[in-house]
Amino acid sequence: MPALLIDAWRSGEVLWALLVGAGLVHLLVCAVVLVRVDLREHRLPNRWTAALVAGGAATLWSASALDGGARLVPSAVALIGYPVLMLMLHLGSRGGLGLGDVKLAAGLGLYTGWLGWEAWAQAVFLGFVIGGLVALVMVLSRRATGSTRLPFGPPMMLGAWVAVLLGGV
Numbered sequence: 498m499p500a501l502l503i504d505a506w507r508s509g510e511v512l513w514a515l516l517v518g519a520g521l522v523h524l525l526v527c528a529v530v531l532v533r534v535d536l537r538e539h540r541l542p543n544r545w546t547a548a549l550v551a552g553g554a555a556t557l558w559s560a561s562a563l564d565g566g567a568r569l570v571p572s573a574v575a576l577i578g579y580p581v582l583m584l585m586l587h588l589g590s591r592g593g594l595g596l597g598d599v600k601l602a603a604g605l606g607l608y609t610g611w612l613g614w615e616a617w618a619q620a621v622f623l624g625f626v627i628g629g630l631v632a633l634v635m636v637l638s639r640r641a642t643g644s645t646r647l648p649f650g651p652p653m654m655l656g657a658w659v660a661v662l663l664g665g666v
Contacts, residue, residue: 501664513563520556524608524661527552528654531601535650541597549604550576557611568611575610575617576603582621598649605657616660623656624649 502521505514527549535541561568579602587594609620628649635641 510563513560516556516560516563520553520560520608521661523552523556524549524658527604528658532651532654535597535648539646539648540595541601541650543597543600546597546600546604549601550607553604553607553611557608561611568613571614571617572607572611575606577606579603579606579610579617579621593646594649598653601650601653605653609657609660612661612664616664619663620653620657620660623659624653625656627655628652 502514502517527545531541531545557572558569580599583599583602587596587599605620606617609617631652632647635647641647
């Protein structure tokens with residue numbers, strides 16, 4: 498993603514670069530708030546998960562209108578697909594995965610899907626790997642047991658940020 502912004506800026510696509518840059522700043526602000534709240538309170542506030550989707554749609558989809566709109570389809574599919582996947586896991590886990598995580602998946606799907614299928618797949622995969630590693634370390638260090646509820650929003654967010662920074666490579 499950083500290389501994408503630099504290339505756009507250099508080629509004179511200033512408005513596009515500004516919109517995408519604003520989208521990344523918005524993602525960062527939402528990430529900081531959501532991770533902080535989830536770590537402290539084990540919840541993801543609706544107003545912030547909704548703001549993540551609204552801000553991403555406003556900035557990234559506006560940028561897409563300037564470049565032909567090819568990024569809209571994967572972004573929209575991931576906006577719907579990621580929360581559907583998480584909802585199935587929520588239902589199958591008997592509440593082990595919260596509905597806040599399901600709603601967070603919508604915003605993260607929008608952002609990572611906008612970068613392409615590879616970035617979206619990376620974000621989903623890395624979120625689960627990071628979450629699993631955190632749980633493993635917590636259990637091995639005896640700071641958690643198999644029944645301890647651990648927030649999953651921070652691993653999801655970190656996985657998404659790694660995918661954004663790698664740009665789906």
